[in-house]
Amino acid sequence: MSEKVKKMVKITVDDRTIEAEEGAILLQVLLENGFEIPYYCYHEALGPDGNCRMCMVEIEGKKRPQISCDTFVEEGLIVRTDTENIRRVRRGILELQLVNHPVDCPVCDQAGECSLQDYYMEYGLYHGKVPKAEKLHFEKHLDLGRNVMLDQERCVLCKRCVRFTGNIVKTGELGVVERADHSHIATLPGRKLENGYAMNVVDLCPVGALTSKDFRFKQRVWFLTSTPSVCHGCATGCAIYIDHAKTKFEDDTIYRFRPRKNPDINGHFICDEGRLSYKALQENRLREARAESSSIGFEEAAAQMKKMVESWQGRIVVLADANLYIEELEMVQIFANRIGGKLHAPLDAYRDPAFEDAWLKSAMRAANAKGVERLGIDTSMPSSRGEVLLINFNHPAAGDVKARRQIDLLTHRPETFADLTLPIAAWSETSGTLVNEAGIEQRCEQALFPNDPVPTLMTWLEAWDLGERCLV
Amino acid sequence: MREVKIVSRRFDVPDVDRLDVALEHGAYKAVEKAFSMGSEAVLNAVCESGLRGKGGGGAPACGKWKLAAQHPDPVKFLAVNCDESEPGTFKDRQIITKDPHLLIEGIILTCYAIGAHDAYIYIRGEYHDFQKVLQKAIDEAYGAGILGEKTMGHDWRLDVTIHRGAGAYICGEKSALLESMEGKRGHPRLKPHRKEPEWYFGRPTLVNNVETIATVPFIVAEGPQAYRSYGTEKSPGTMLFALSGHVERPGVYEAEFGTPMMEYIERFGGGIKGGRALKAVIPGGASTPVLTAAEAAEARLDYESMKSLGSSLGTGGMIVMDETVDMVEALKNLLGFYHHESCGQCTPCREGTGWVDRIADAVVRGEAEAADLQKMLDISWTMNGKTICVFAPAVSGVIDAFVEKFGDEFQARLRSMA
Numbered sequence: 020m021s022e023k024v025k026k027m028v029k030i031t032v033d034d035r036t037i038e039a040e041e042g043a044i045l046l047q048v049l050l051e052n053g054f055e056i057p058y059y060c061y062h063e064a065l066g067p068d069g070n071c072r073m074c075m076v077e078i079e080g081k082k083r084p085q086i087s088c089d090t091f092v093e094e095g096l097i098v099r100t101d102t103e104n105i106r107r108v109r110r111g112i113l114e115l116q117l118v119n120h121p122v123d124c125p126v127c128d129q130a131g132e133c134s135l136q137d138y139y140m141e142y143g144l145y146h147g148k149v150p151k152a153e154k155l156h157f158e159k160h161l162d163l164g165r166n167v168m169l170d171q172e173r174c175v176l177c178k179r180c181v182r183f184t185g186n187i188v189k190t191g192e193l194g195v196v197e198r199a200d201h202s203h204i205a206t207l208p209g210r211k212l213e214n215g216y217a218m219n220v221v222d223l224c225p226v227g228a229l230t231s232k233d234f235r236f237k238q239r240v241w242f243l244t245s246t247p248s249v250c251h252g253c254a255t256g257c258a259i260y261i262d263h264a265k266t267k268f269e270d271d272t273i274y275r276f277r278p279r280k281n282p283d284i285n286g287h288f289i290c291d292e293g294r295l296s297y298k299a300l301q302e303n304r305l306r307e308a309r310a311e312s313s314s315i316g317f318e319e320a321a322a323q324m325k326k327m328v329e330s331w332q333g334r335i336v337v338l339a340d341a342n343l344y345i346e347e348l349e350m351v352q353i354f355a356n357r358i359g360g361k362l363h364a365p366l367d368a369y370r371d372p373a374f375e376d377a378w379l380k381s382a383m384r385a386a387n388a389k390g391v392e393r394l395g396i397d398t399s400m401p402s403s404r405g406e407v408l409l410i411n412f413n414h415p416a417a418g419d420v421k422a423r424r425q426i427d428l429l430t431h432r433p434e435t436f437a438d439l440t441l442p443i444a445a446w447s448e449t450s451g452t453l454v455n456e457a458g459i460e461q462r463c464e465q466a467l468f469p470n471d472p473v474p475t476l477m478t479w480l481e482a483w484d485l486g487e488r489c490l491v
Numbered sequence: 492m493r494e495v496k497i498v499s500r501r502f503d504v505p506d507v508d509r510l511d512v513a514l515e516h517g518a519y520k521a522v523e524k525a526f527s528m529g530s531e532a533v534l535n536a537v538c539e540s541g542l543r544g545k546g547g548g549g550a551p552a553c554g555k556w557k558l559a560a561q562h563p564d565p566v567k568f569l570a571v572n573c574d575e576s577e578p579g580t581f582k583d584r585q586i587i588t589k590d591p592h593l594l595i596e597g598i599i600l601t602c603y604a605i606g607a608h609d610a611y612i613y614i615r616g617e618y619h620d621f622q623k624v625l626q627k628a629i630d631e632a633y634g635a636g637i638l639g640e641k642t643m644g645h646d647w648r649l650d651v652t653i654h655r656g657a658g659a660y661i662c663g664e665k666s667a668l669l670e671s672m673e674g675k676r677g678h679p680r681l682k683p684h685r686k687e688p689e690w691y692f693g694r695p696t697l698v699n700n701v702e703t704i705a706t707v708p709f710i711v712a713e714g715p716q717a718y719r720s721y722g723t724e725k726s727p728g729t730m731l732f733a734l735s736g737h738v739e740r741p742g743v744y745e746a747e748f749g750t751p752m753m754e755y756i757e758r759f760g761g762g763i764k765g766g767r768a769l770k771a772v773i774p775g776g777a778s779t780p781v782l783t784a785a786e787a788a789e790a791r792l793d794y795e796s797m798k799s800l801g802s803s804l805g806t807g808g809m810i811v812m813d814e815t816v817d818m819v820e821a822l823k824n825l826l827g828f829y830h831h832e833s834c835g836q837c838t839p840c841r842e843g844t845g846w847v848d849r850i851a852d853a854v855v856r857g858e859a860e861a862a863d864l865q866k867m868l869d870i871s872w873t874m875n876g877k878t879i880c881v882f883a884p885a886v887s888g889v890i891d892a893f894v895e896k897f898g899d900e901f902q903a904r905l906r907s908m909a
Contacts, residue, residue: 111873202835
């Protein structure tokens with residue numbers, strides 16, 4: 020990024036002096052400095068639109084309250100965010116937002132993360148003055164396609180979704196139709212959302228108008244824990260939150276991925292495919308060790324592995340998945356050296372040009388391909404004459420390697436079992452570092468703590484006493 | 492009261508919408524003069540005349556013209572606002588149907604002064620038939636070499652295009668008009684923080700009302716002082732005022748600014764219909780706060796007088812209401828209009844217009860209580876000064892004036908709690 024000279028100036032907000040960049044959007048500055056300003060239409064990625072009128076503040080020298088999303092920082096600006104008059108303005112406008120709102124919070128998926136609810140608790144707390152029967156009614160179950168459901172009654176017409184499809188992905192499927200209080204969001208007749216980033220509108224929607232068909236009615240948001248992580252869908256490495264919950268009688272379960280802001284990588288958004296990749300992550304998991312097709316205990320499995328490795332010493336090929344964390348890859352590398360194995364992490368198996376686009380999707384569909392290269396691991400397919408033991412750390416193309424005997428360490432159940440198959444924890448069940456294709460390192464925290472955890476890759480290697488670095 | 496006809500001077504000439512008849516009666520004379528004066532002199536003449544925009548706001552034309560004229564971008568546009576949708580206002584359509592060549596002449600002069608080579612006339616969708624008259628006149632002007640590559644033989648191009656709206660009131664707001672002309676939803680834009688021209692596809696653009704543009708030929712031909720000899724110091728010149736409602740002769744009649752309102756109503760409108768007593772006058776289109784009969788008696792038809800009475804001259808379209816008018820029903824009628832026409836962009840207006848309409852309806856039906864009336868005033872407060880454009884503040888002013896000035900009529904309709 021080019022280093023533009025930013026001129027910092029001082030402004031006064033509620034008798035507090037803060038420094039801000041000249042010309043910056045006041046609302047953004049206020050939010051970053053911890054002031055609580057209600058707003059619907061503004062979004063850092065979409066810019067100001069000025070339609071919701073909630074973010075009003077008093078500016079010294081201005082007769083009327085001003086919307087802070089359309090006020091720009093200048094030296095000596097004096098701002099008041101919490102006066103009696105401002106509270107009255109916010110209260111009045113919020114009441115208008117709610118006048119035709121169905122107030123169906125008990126069955127609304129947004130409940131718990133809804134701006135209408137939050138601001139009502141802060142500024143509203145009045146009784147409804149319009150009987151339910153007199154409220155305007157619109158479509159409540161409109162399938163916009165691409166997993167996005169629209170409830171027009173809950174909408175506050177902030178147009179974030181319209182601006183996202185219009186200005187960000189530039190597919191322009193959404194628009195506002197009709198006027199006044201009959202205005203509502205719609206697609207053109209017979210048309211649907213048809214872009215690979217459509218589900219971002221669900222995150223953008225500040226209320227319960229746009230919900231995800233995948234997530235709705237699955238879990239209450241207040242039961243969810245959000246753990247910062249990184250999407251493993253491709254080498255872009257979009258920052259995400261893993262939203263998961265361990266409810267009564269259930270195991271720790273992922274309910275959704277949400278984009279996490281990272282201005283250097285994905286901004287505020289992720290692709291739909293990455294967002295939905297949590298399903299494959301937790302479906303069809305391998306949880307027990309197998310000697311050929313019969314179940315064995317973890318201790319016996321570890322002993323068998325040790326024995327096999329010792330008897331094949333010098334004739335071993337090791338394959339490593341390019342989705343493993345740097346720490347895991349390093350450990351596999353040390354392990355391979357120790358046992359005299361040849362380590363490969365073939366990258367061609369992950370290449371998918373059909374997936375690639377000009378924005379977030381990369382053709383390299385492995386989260387840590389760059390990490391593999393950084394560690395100097397051979398990225399070609401091993402050429403084997405067959406008289407070898409193959410130790411496969413979850414690589415998808417292991418079946419293409421000729422080997423006499425094979426040990427698989429897998430996160431998911433294979434179609435056929437090798438001589439020895441050991442389960443390993445998936446990336447959501449452990450922590451570590453990824454290097455995305457731009458060379459940016461990102462930490463992924465352990466999100467899931469299952470009731471019966473399967474061993475991590477590191478655990479299986481403990482038998483070789485590879486040293487401190489085992490402990491991640 | 493002086494008779495004066497500046498914009499309406501050829502209104503009574505039969506067939507003056509035809510180019511040959513218009514030319515016979517002096518049309519396009521100012522164009523020759525303008526080309527000999529030079530563009531800057533035309534701009535100065537308009538500035539010296541003190542011409543004020545006649546679309547409702549009454550801002551001096553000079554400021555807007557200079558912003559467009561002095562902008563360094565070589566491509567500029569003129570947008571002529573003919574989206575005349577304000578209830579009680581029907582003056583622009585008189586110009587485009589009675590004397591379309593006057594408007595075209597004004598467009599040539601304006602474009603010449605600001606350096607624009609393309610002018611667009613934004614006509615509301617409902618003006619279907621009137622638009623045909625104007626289009627015919629434009630075609631004739633092209634045919635005669637008045638418009639086109641060489642404007643009246645001078646090496647200076649001008650193209651004039653009619654753009655038809657789809658019938659939205661808000662598209663009369665200049666920035667919504669430009670949004671609409673760009674093919675988008677007619678939503679007003681956020682107001683600029685500095686003085687700058689309007690923008691059409693990112694190019695500096697001047698937006699003026701039809702009547703404002705149609706006044707320019709007189710100012711160029713007769714000089715700014717001739718225009719200033721009419722009207723008042725701060726509101727110089729004349730305006731096409733319109734009369735509707737309870738008068739004997741509704742219509743559009745030109746008069747000097749500063750003319751006493753009642754004198755105007757008597758002289759041109761022939762007084763209140765059936766000799767009944769006057770109750771109220773909405774002075775300048777539906778969006779201006781209503782005046783009581785007593786206020787109307789004091790009112791003069793200029794910007795300053797109207798402002799001092801807490802109202803506005805607006806478009807100069809007076810709606811006269813006699814003693815038989817039910818003010819509660821009148822307000823409900825107006826609020827129904829605003830509810831229908833709010834563009835729905837910002838919250839206070841989108842939801843507020845619907846809610847006050849509903850409350851007004853309840854008052855009419857005798858189902859409202861005092862708290863509901865108070866609620867209407869609260870909503871009115873929230874709508875005032877907190878939106879992108881002046882639509883909601885205007886509605887707020889309408890509500891406040893009706894309820895304040897005719898409060899007893901509203902009180903009488905409330906459901907008694909007994």
